[in-house]
Amino acid sequence: MTIKEAQQAVDQWIKEYGVRYFSELTNMACLTEEVGELARVIARKYGDQSFKKGEEANLGEEMADVLWVLLCLANQTGVDLTEELRHSIEKKTRRDALRHIENPKLKA
Numbered sequence: 001m002t003i004k005e006a007q008q009a010v011d012q013w014i015k016e017y018g019v020r021y022f023s024e025l026t027n028m029a030c031l032t033e034e035v036g037e038l039a040r041v042i043a044r045k046y047g048d049q050s051f052k053k054g055e056e057a058n059l060g061e062e063m064a065d066v067l068w069v070l071l072c073l074a075n076q077t078g079v080d081l082t083e084e085l086r087h088s089i090e091k092k093t094r095r096d097a098l099r100h101i102e103n104p105k106l107k108a
Contacts, residue, residue, distance in 0.1 A: 003082045010071040021076045031069040038062040 001009070014021055022030065041062050044051045051057065074081045100106055 003085065004080070006067070007071050007075055007081060010068060011075050014072070014075075021072055024073065024076060027069055027073050027076070031066065031073065034062065034065045034069055038066055 021027065038059075041057060041059050043049045044055065045057045045059065071081070073079075
């Protein structure tokens, strides 16, 4: 599935099952909540915290939840994430072409 197809799939789901998009502000709050849930799983799986009884390492599910809300925000604000990602990669390539390669902290 491409990013464009993902945006379309989310839009179709919202139209069919979701009644309407939540407001942009509500979706921003939802995105923050989902990123927090992802952070909790990462902290427990890769950090020093342990899972609570009954918790699972559902890393992919949490990432998908973050992506879902991001796709909702993109759709409702008219952002083409495919184009924006392309521009972001080009910008980072221009700006950071040598930055990381020359960073002694990244050399093992």
